[in-house]
Amino acid sequence: MNTPDKLIQLIANQDRNAFQQLYEMFSEKVYNVAISYVKNETDAEEITQDVFVRIYQNAHKFKGDAAVSTWIYRITVNVSLNFLKKRKRTSLFKLGNQTIEQPDFEHPGVLLENQEKAKLLFKVIDTLADAQKTAFILSFVEELPRQEVANIMEVSLKAVESLLQRAKKNLRNKLEKLYPDQRKK
Numbered sequence: 001m002n003t004p005d006k007l008i009q010l011i012a013n014q015d016r017n018a019f020q021q022l023y024e025m026f027s028e029k030v031y032n033v034a035i036s037y038v039k040n041e042t043d044a045e046e047i048t049q050d051v052f053v054r055i056y057q058n059a060h061k062f063k064g065d066a067a068v069s070t071w072i073y074r075i076t077v078n079v080s081l082n083f084l085k086k087r088k089r090t091s092l093f094k095l096g097n098q099t100i101e102q103p104d105f106e107h108p109g110v111l112l113e114n115q116e117k118a119k120l121l122f123k124v125i126d127t128l129a130d131a132q133k134t135a136f137i138l139s140f141v142e143e144l145p146r147q148e149v150a151n152i153m154e155v156s157l158k159a160v161e162s163l164l165q166r167a168k169k170n171l172r173n174k175l176e177k178l179y180p181d182q183r184k185k
Contacts, residue, residue, distance in 0.1 A: 004068035011059035019056055026069070027052070029142070030076045036137045037080035038087075039122060047083055051076050066151050073144070073152040077134050124174045132167035135160050 002010070002021060010018030030051050035044035054075055062071060125133060131153070138149045139160070150160045 005064065008055075008059050008062045008068055011056060012062070019052075022055070022068075023052055026072050029069075030072065033073065033076045033137065033142060034080050036122070036141045037077075037133075038083060039126075043083065043087075047076070047079050051079050054079070067148075070148060070151045073138065073148075074154070077138070077152065081130055081134075120178065121171075121175075124171055124178075127174060128167050128170055131155075132163050132170065135163035136167040136171075139164055 002018065004022065004025065007018045007022045007025075011022060027048060031044050031048045034047035034051075035041065038044055038047065051072070055072065062068070066074075125136060128136065134153060135149055138144045138152060139146060144152075146160050146164075147157055150157045153160065155163075
């Protein structure tokens with residue numbers, strides 16, 4: 001089996017077999033990141049397809065400054081965020097004075113008994129600023145090492161830690177508004 005770096009080189013020369021191997025290596029990870037953003041299986045599949053089209057078209061531009069996985073995650077995050085910016089949001093709910101999209105979404109990796117809580121958590125995650133949301137999803141949903149998250153986001157490790165602290169604080173505040181009885185005493 002070829003390494004991801006070798007596969008990218010082969011893909012740059014239009015090797016479809018190498019592209020298939022890279023797809024098999026990374027498609028599930030790309031899909032999981034995409035679904036964490038868009039909360040819709042069809043949209044996540046579309047984003048996954050778009051990410052791999054971009055990889056195929058831009059393999060010749062890969063310089064090897066970062067790991068192939070970092071490059072693929074970066075493309076996935078950017079495509080997911082761009083998708084969200086273009087999509088019209090129609091299903092909304094109120095959180096205090098703020099209106100939030102209410103997708104009908106169940107993350108495939110969440111146990112059945114936790115799906116209602118996960119739905120709410122993902123709704124609240126969607127209210128975070130893009131950088132906080134990206135740091136949170138990559139760190140806690142995808143469970144990537146903080147340094148890899150920093151590489152993907154093209155920021156320092158310290159910046160990722162700061163984004164995560166702000167994201168957790170914002171999530172805590174918003175969840176406490178929804179569940180005032182659940183506050184730690």
